[in-house]
Amino acid sequence: MTTSSLASTASIRRPPRGGTTGGGLGGAVATALADGVIAAAVAFLFTLPLVGLRTEIAIGGLAINTRFVEVAVAVALVFLGRFGLSLSAAGYPVPVLAAALAVAGASLAIDFPTAPLQLIAVAGGLIVAMIAGWTAYTGRSTLSRAERQKRMDAIGAKVQVWTIWLAPIAITFAVLLPFLPFADRRFLDIAILILTYIMLGWGLNIIVGLAGLLDLGFVAFYAVGAYSYALMAYHFDLSFWACLPLAGLFAALAGLLLGFPVLRLRGDYFAIVTLGFGEIIRVILLNWYQFTGGPDGIAGIPRPSFFGLAEFIRRPRGDDVAFHQMFGLDYSSLHRMIFLYYLILALALIVNFFTVRIRRLPIGRAWEALREDDIACASLGINRTNIKLAAFSISAMWGGFAGAFFATRQGFISPESFTFIESAIILSVVVLGGMGSQLGVVVAAFVVIGLPEWFRELEQYRMLAFGAGMVLIMLWRPRGLLSHREPTITLARRRFGRAAAATSGEAT
């Protein structure tokens, strides 16, 4: 299934052959047919082994089942899509628009062998219809790559200028979210998850986006934060609020310790060594059984209290007051959820605020200079080692805070949660968003985390949404969704350093 969707995406990207109306309708249909057949052949080659043959466990070994109907449908869909696009590009967008809409509508009614095929048929029909509609409207088939890049950049720059308006609206929305009618438990759960990754992304953005050091082991600090909190709560009975700063501190110390040997390296070597450290931390957690509980993990991690004043439980012990009693509410398990939501929202916003401010300070500017050209940086008297260490440990500290939050939210942690794939996901949030862009991280977190969660009903096919998102971003925005960089100071403001241009929205 994945391959057939990829094949159709790839054929959409291909520039239409003979963009002008060459030999009238007959010629156009012939060309479109040829195009469609080629695309269908490619789709057939891919889908035959991957979709058509399926191994299943049978008595006495594996049996191969065939699914040729699915293959035929997939190939037919690819053919229709390519044929329609080609015809539309050759100057007949209106009939294609009608036909595509008809196909999409019919697909809704017909029974398909599998649900994803139906989804692809409907979505594909709509996409072809959209493209045909666009062609009919503008009279041109596609934009050239440079043109599209330019337009997208302009949109990206605009969005960033709008940040001034967007940010307060988004934050207000985020604050009101738990009280909106559709905010049920599942919805809040996804929101908390997305916010966790936004916070992690903003934390990693300091070292990757600003200082330009590719850190592949960020999850190590996330793990240090989570285990610091879990172990301190377990051994010393410390509360979440006492442990939160300590978890950040320990993660920052870990960053400092790892940073000393690592920061002499550059580029790829740096990336590989951080990758190694990420794994080392995980392996230690896994094998130091007496201390960390090894693969069993740590269970029963205390949930956060309402700032140490009240617990989120139905019947408090002794003279304690529970949250719902304190505010005279009926008990609801959603209260804790909402509290967790606000907690991560506040943490994430603190990271964001910190980053936005520090970018305007000399150290933040030195990080960006380091990313641009580290030799020039040295020639300006910047102590590169110190600057890098600062970036590394500050980034680690935010990772540690997020880890402590993760531990308290889950109530259970084990090394399973801190594998390399976590680092990769956090990194993809930063890279897809556009390195160094704060807003980009938010958008990318929605795409990378939100989409697969949203499509959880599709089970293993939900990774399809993830994959499609990745492919589209890489095709259309190879440097990240919002890769435009705002200057931190402008001459117009006439005030240099500190708060200068804090509100400047001028893009150069």
Add this chain to the structure above:
Amino acid sequence: MLGLTDVYAYYGAIEALRGVSVEVKTGEIVTLIGANGAGKTTLLMTICGNPRARQGRILFDGADITDRPTYEIIRRGIAQAPEGRRIFPRLTVMENLQLGATTAPEVHLARNLERVFTLFPILKERADQRGGTLSGGEQQMLSIARALMSEPRLLLLDEPSLGLAPMIVKQIFRTIGEINRDQGVTIFMVEQNAHHALRLAHRGYVMVNGVIALSGTGTELLANPEVRAAYLEGGHG
């Protein structure tokens, strides 16, 4: 002000400097000319501690800076406009200049900006533009201006005329003269454009294969038949 005695420097096993001795006195413009690969850039980089001198001594204002880390050498009052300009392309002109001021007291920032904007008025117009969008000449000006933002007493320039149109080269050299004369900054400049450089400089050195082959005042070297044959009549100038 700056004195190098018998300095050796290596890139791996390759001997780049083989016993170089150079002196720059306070208030002078000294130029170092030589062919490609003679070790000119290495000499400037070695003064800044990267690569380090493996033998010999480098004194700045009487203090031994041979083994000091780069950032400390810069903090003592040396600034470099490195080879290939090396401005920060995605940062604005203003941000580039601010980064140059890293080692200078913050209260001097406005004054130093005024100073470089007087020297290079075009930079003021371009202040909010990204470094990478400037023309070659403007980038060179930015590179020099950025170096000046740290209030250096000694300015090291690595081929300020590289790849620039003759008109711009003239302008840059005129400004270098001004920086020296009006602002009292001592200048040590590496150049391939021997004609311009020697006319501007008080003294000059000629480097061949990692050793100093000749030295003298700018006029002496300009008149020297060997220099003329090797660096002035060979298409330069």
